[in-house]
Amino acid sequence: PTGVLAFLASVSIWSFLFYVWRRLRLSSRLCRAYDSLDPGGKALFDSHVVSNAHVAVAVYGGIRAYSCDAALRDPMLSAFSQHPTRDFYLMITAGYLTYDLMLTMMYPTAFGDKL
Numbered sequence: 395p396t397g398v399l400a401f402l403a404s405v406s407i408w409s410f411l412f413y414v415w416r417r418l419r420l421s422s423r424l425c426r427a428y429d430s431l432d433p434g435g436k437a438l439f440d441s442h443v444v445s446n447a448h449v450a451v452a453v454y455g456g457i458r459a460y461s462c463d464a465a466l467r468d469p470m471l472s473a474f475s476q477h478p479t480r481d482f483y484l485m486i487t488a489g490y491l492t493y494d495l496m497l498t499m500m501y502p503t504a505f506g507d508k509l
Contacts, residue, residue: 396478396482397481397485400482400485400486401485401488401489401492402489403489404486404488404490404492404493405489405492405493405496407489408447408448408490408493408494409493409496411443411444411447412440412441412443412444412493415440415443416436416437416440420443421436421439421440421443425439433501433504434501434503434504434505435504437497437500437501437504437505438501438504438505441494441497441505444493445494448486448487448490451483451486452483452486452487452490455480455482455483455486455487456483458479458483459477459480459483462477462479
């Protein structure tokens with residue numbers, strides 16, 4: 395149950411961060427060129443903010459998972475065993491990937507294949 399809750403919370407948090415960032419127009423305040431982008435380009439630009447936030451969380455989670463006591467004794471445990479810390483951060487990443495899929499479906503011209 396905690397994995398499902400972490401997953402659902404993760405999807406909600408990443409989506410909320412994207413929505414708030416766009417709603418407050420923070421990218422426009424930080425970058426002058428933002429206003430000249432088309433709507434798909436703005437969505438792509440704003441999605442990079444959420445992506446970078448996920449990178450920070452994923453790196454922190456990876457460090458925690460690989461530096462726990464059991465992983466220090468046997469490094470294979472951190473990669474191939476069920477550990478609550480590792481499972482939690484995997485659900486955070488699964489939530490991010492789901493958010494990213496939803497964003498791709500909402501803005502297919504911005505995130506779709508350019509072939």
